[in-house]
Each structure stands twice: as C-alpha cells, then as structure tokens.
Amino acid sequence: MSADLDLTALDDEGRAALERLIVTLADSKRLLGIRYSDWMLGAPSLETGISTSSMAQDEWGHARLLYAMLKDLGKDPMPMEHDRPASEYASIAPLDEEMPDWAALVAVMVLADGAITVMLRSFADGTFASARSRVPKMLAEEDFHSSLGAAWYRRLAGSEGEALELLSGATRAMLPELLAWVGADDAAMKRLVSAGVIGSAQERLTSFRDDMRELLALIDLDVDSATASDVWDGARGRTTGQPAEEAVARARGDLNRALLVE
Amino acid sequence: MNEIVYEVFARKDRGGPLTHIGYIDAFDDETAKVYAWKAYDEEKWFEMCVVQRDAVIPVIDGEGLFAQLKRARS
Numbered sequence: 001m002s003a004d005l006d007l008t009a010l011d012d013e014g015r016a017a018l019e020r021l022i023v024t025l026a027d028s029k030r031l032l033g034i035r036y037s038d039w040m041l042g043a044p045s046l047e048t049g050i051s052t053s054s055m056a057q058d059e060w061g062h063a064r065l066l067y068a069m070l071k072d073l074g075k076d077p078m079p080m081e082h083d084r085p086a087s088e089y090a091s092i093a094p095l096d097e098e099m100p101d102w103a104a105l106v107a108v109m110v111l112a113d114g115a116i117t118v119m120l121r122s123f124a125d126g127t128f129a130s131a132r133s134r135v136p137k138m139l140a141e142e143d144f145h146s147s148l149g150a151a152w153y154r155r156l157a158g159s160e161g162e163a164l165e166l167l168s169g170a171t172r173a174m175l176p177e178l179l180a181w182v183g184a185d186d187a188a189m190k191r192l193v194s195a196g197v198i199g200s201a202q203e204r205l206t207s208f209r210d211d212m213r214e215l216l217a218l219i220d221l222d223v224d225s226a227t228a229s230d231v232w233d234g235a236r237g238r239t240t241g242q243p244a245e246e247a248v249a250r251a252r253g254d255l256n257r258a259l260l261v262e
Numbered sequence: 263m264n265e266i267v268y269e270v271f272a273r274k275d276r277g278g279p280l281t282h283i284g285y286i287d288a289f290d291d292e293t294a295k296v297y298a299w300k301a302y303d304e305e306k307w308f309e310m311c312v313v314q315r316d317a318v319i320p321v322i323d324g325e326g327l328f329a330q331l332k333r334a335r336s
Binding site for chain 2 (some may be wrong): 155
C-alpha cells in the first residue's frame with residue numbers, strides 16, 4: 001500500500017483539484033439520495049419502496065461523510081452543504097431532473113450509482129487517508145444497491161414493449177455524460193492521478209465498462225464503443241448544466257433551515 | 263408481477279436463536295436478499311437468511327403459521 005498523501009505538500013492547484021473531487025462525489029451522493037427518495041411512495045412494490053427509502057438514507061449518510069473530508073483541506077463543510085446555489089452543484093448530470101418513470105430510476109441505480117461507486121473504489125485505493133478509511137464501508141453498503149439495480153435492470157430488459165423502451169432510452173441518454181465524468185482527464189484530474197489520489201482515467205473507464213458491459217448488452221448497447229459527452233465544466237468537474245432548483249432546495253434543507261442542528 | 267413469498271429469519275448474536283422475523287415479496291433470490299436486508303434493518307443482525315415460503319416443510323400439521331399457510335395453498 002502506498003503512503004498517505006501529505007496534504008501540506010500539495011500546492012494550491014492540487015488542493016483545489018482534491019476539493020473539486022470531494023465536492024462532485026458528495027453532491028452526487030446527495031442528489032442521488034433525493035432521486036431515490038422521490039420513489040419511496042411510488043415504487044412498484046412495498047418492498048421496493050422500502051429499499052429506495054433505505055438507499056436514500058445510505059446516500060445521504062455517504063454524502064455527509066464525503067463533505068466532512070473537506071475539513072482535511074481546512075474547509076468548513078457547512079456552507080458547502082447548506083448555502084450554495086444550484087449553479088455551483090457538481091453532482092453528475094443524470095441526477096439533474098426527477099426520474100420520469102421507474103425504468104429511469106433503475107437505469108440510475110445501475111449506471112449513475114455504479115459510476116459513483118467506480119470513482120469511490122478508485123478514491124479508496126488511493127493515497128488520501130480519509131478516503132482510505134471511510135469509503136470502504138460506503139462501498140459495502142453499495143453492494144445492496146448494485147444487486148437491486150442489476151436485478152431490476154435484467155427484469156425490465158427481459159420484458160417487451162414500453163418498459164424495455166423506457167429503460168433503453170434512459171440508459172442511452174445518461175451514458176455519455178457518465179463516461180465523461182468517470183473518464184475525466186483534465187488538468188485537475190491529472191494532478192490527482194499523479195499524486196496517487198485516484199486511478200488513471202483509463203483505469204476508471206475500464207472498471208466502469210467492466211461493471212456495465214453485461215447489463216447494457218441486454219439492451220443491445222455496447223459500452224465499449226459508446227462515446228463520452230464533450231461538454232465539460234472544468235470548474236465543477238462535471239458536464240455542463242445544473243440540478244433542478246427544487247432538488248437543490250431540498251438538498252440544502254431550505255425548508256428546515258430554522259431547525260438546522262449540526 | 264409474479265412475485266415469490268420469502269420468509270425472513272435472523273439472529274442478533276452468534277449462538278443466539280434464529281428467529282422468524284417476517285416475510286417479503288420478491289421476484290428472485292437476489293431481490294429477496296436486498297428487500298429483507300432493507301426492510302428489517304431495525305437491528306444490527308449477526309445473521310439473516312431468506313427462504314422461499316414454498317420450501318418450508320411443516321413437521322407438525324397443527325395450528326402453526328407454516329402449517330396453516332401450507333394448507334391454504336393446497
């Protein structure tokens with residue numbers, strides 16, 4: 001195992017790159033929790049609703065742990081969690097809007113949650129001590145999300161008609177932006193790769209494609225020939241766009257601001 | 263949806279009793295495991311298992327839950 005990253009040895013650009021990575025992971029977890037929570041009462045069965053509720057709680061817990069890593073960089077996580085406008089959120093693009101149907105949520109479970117897991121796996125294997133110590137428990141909880149997503153994906157992919165069409169449409173819509181995020185290789189990511197904080201873009205993409213290949217083949221989609229989106233926002237470390245204002249108001253806890261306890 | 267009923271069993275501690283804690287509906291073993299874990303997460307379980315209800319063979323043909331369920335199915 002490589003030695004822990006010496007944060008005092010990181011220059012300003014390196015610290016900014018690490019902050020960007022932590023924030024995009026934390027924001028994605030928080031928005032993913034909101035998207036799961038949207039289906040607590042509309043899922044196809046009671047058991048599925050309970051599972052999405054539990055998964056929403058998992059994601060919010062993970063987000064909390066990730067935001068807290070900002071303290072290592074001397075940053076206060078509170079304003080990041082509760083005071084930013086939607087335009088500053090760095091969550092992955094497929095979570096920007098509410099899922100229109102269950103098939104889209106299943107695609108999110110497999111592809112978006114899966115992409116975040118790939119990034120976290122690589123982060124946990126890197127040199128940043130907080131990621132090495134805190135992320136493995138998150139990944140253990142993610143095993144259940146992955147199992148549920150894969151089971152539902154197989155089920156919908158094996159159906160005919162509308163369910164298959166919706167699943168295929170949602171998958172094809174979100175894949176290019178996820179490939180861009182997982183395979184990000186701009187100056188900030190290169191800096192983190194060279195510091196050993198995270199694996200190379202090629203390693204991350206290979207891991208993501210390996211995880212997705214079998215399931216996406218069920219809808220006749222070859223993940224190895226799919227291309228990434230090229231609309232990249234380097235300031236936030238995600239593709240362009242922003243999450244819906246309504247979702248960010250929930251993420252910030254606007255309605256309960258007077259009751260906020262830290 | 264063609265769902266299968268799974269009975270859920272769990273024990274709190276090593277060596278403790280394996281207790282029937284409820285049931286869930288799922289469409290296969292994999293989803294049954296997830297649903298059971300997520301639905302019955304009120305305890306920090308040491309062990310949890312799911313068994314298809316149809317696979318449970320009552321030994322006593324009395325008023326027990328599984329005997330009643332088996333009679334209701336037949």
